[in-house]
Amino acid sequence: MSHLFEPMSLGNVTVKNRLWLGPMSQYSAQATGDHASEPNAWHFQHYASRSVGGYGMVVVESTAVTLEGRATPYCLALDCADKLPDFEQLVDSILMGGATPAIELNHYGRMASTRQGWMHSSYLAPDAPLGWLPVAPSPIPFTEDGAIPRELTDEDIWGVVRAYREAAERAIRAGFEAVVIAASGGNLLHQFLSPLANHRGDDWGGLFSNRIRLVLEVIDAVREVIGEHPLIVRMAATDWDAAGKGWRLTDAVELVRNGKEHGVDLWDITSGGIVPGVVQEAGPGYHVPLSDRIRRDTHAATSVGGKIISAGQAEQALLSGQADAVVAGRNALRDPYLARRWQSELDGVDSWPLQYWRGI
Template identity: 35%
Template sequence: MSATEAQHATPGAPGVSYYMPLTTPSAGTALATEDEVPTLFTPLQLRSLTLHNRFAVSPMCTYSADDGHLTDWHLVHLGAFALRGAALTIVEATAVTPNGRISPEDSGLWQDSQIGPLRRIADYFHSQGQKIGIQLAHAGRKASTLAPWLQKARGEAGLATAEQKGWPENVWAPSAIQYSPTFAQPREMTIEEIKGFVVSYAQAAERAIKAGMDTVEIHAAHGYLLHEFFSPITNKRTDAYGGSFENRTRLLFEVIAAVRAVIPETMPLLLRISGTDWMEHSGEPSWDVPQAIRLAKLLPDAGVDLLDISSGGITPGQKIKIHPYYQIDIASRVREEVRAEGKQLLIGGVGMVTTAEMARDVVQADGAVDESEGGHKAKADLVLIARQFLKEPEFVLRTAHKLGVHVMWPTQYHRAGWPKGSQL
């Protein structure tokens, strides 16, 4: 028994140097047997990592880091989700090199001094019994831009100049193709830079382990560097990294191998991709769902445990067919195709999840949930939510109430639950 525990009737939470009442089981855990609750509130196993429910907080850029270092802003912002029951929170896109940031205020993990602030946040998460991961990224040709509110407020172009701590002369891409006239003109990466980039990814992953991360996600979506290599729209190379599907995805698999080599065997590895460029209307080659399916089938053997499927971001010319399930349906299709070949790959569904009912239905296990509709098929294994958590940090607790699931609240909030049957 620690000195902290000996001084208090309520045991103290582990992993922090100060006293905090222990919440056990973790907030957001269903307090009923698994056969009495929807799949959304049942555990999910990823290698040695156990999530006590199927909620994950998607990475969300906040443009608030100090030379790549996280601050108390991030502790409070991210900690709110851990406190209120999200089983996994993924830290925002974190650059593996300085020129890989979207903006000068992005999170980074390219130097050791950035480990400590991240470790402090991880320790808090673990004291709450929750899990934390980090999305490692490189913005490619979409780097060196201003925070979005600056663009809107000033009516300025998106480019962050050298005077604004940007690096417009050192923006990388697979090919020297500008995203738009208001973005930096990128230069084509050399083979030496590509090899160095892979090493930087591995080094950032090693720092993530030292910072206490429970999982790492590779960001290969939204028109950023790895996605740029996938897409024929942005990749016009004629060497080993361009042309065929195998060549355009080569860099991703090199990054996966490098990261997998430095993280523990017991740690799950996550990957986010764009399922499509939404450019079929152009009549030109682009990244699309069939290629995403082809890629997904290769991932289990490469060491990826969960594929998180978003979409778009490669070009301003995209035409997205938006409806509530516009990305979830892509994830569902990929999941079915991968399972049909007997591959073991968990799928994360993301996008426009704003209600308890939708969150439940996305991950609800296969079965005859509604006989009149001929049963139900799960579309994903984990639901990743972004903006709804900004609007409702208590979304997990609110969802549980709406679905009639009795879950654990934070110990300190034990008087705050809604009366059973009350309408929210």
């Protein structure tokens, strides 16, 4: 059997293979009404089809811990218990296909209040219909034409920690078997990590130990309520800042070392997002060397995505010890059954559900 399709133990869960669906926003929740920011028929079919498609873990898209933390008015939020029934139904749709259901909890900070992703994420002004004023570590807009975010107070920051804790508790109640904390893609936790977005002079900014403080506080709060369930942190390994003034790979290594004492089971390695348009996509698998460095220097478990375009490339990343799991993104949008095709290619196994055998 290929390494890609071997089971993996993570916390109190055994994931059936090491090819996972990454969190990719669908911007398809209702923006208003009784079911605003809740999963609906689109989400049920989208995630169920990827579970049937053979992925070991299915990570539900970025789900905000507060309404102001949504990227768009059309994003999911798990900010209150009233939303649990629809999230429970979403979990059931993933379990039916055989995948481990996971959810990414997020707060977009200064990147919030935008239009849907296919509309180039242009900002919704605070006074526009459906818009609101974003918050951030410092009053620095994400783009030149974006709103100046409100700087979070110390009390606000502790409120963010509580929001993550409460959302994680709801996620476990809904039946999710793993929780992913997002500290990547330019979101609020990433904003606190990066000197490019965090210009604070208090205990939440400046020194490295202060900038990583919020991430560690969130990790501790989430770990406390999810018990032995797997805790994954999706982390930007670098800002790709040419001047070297942003979040760097060496910083990421130190955060992972600190995270060992806080109960993180696995780090999902990404990069960029803190500055618009700044990304280093050197080619297929461009995050794999970052994962390799973090894994070698810390001995922590990692997963990695980023233009991994073939079964052989994914298998090699695992066999060479550069990662412990592979995350599918854009490939999985194009092909819900990518995992089953790659398993057939690597292992010669047609592992389709019995309901589909007449078509095999």
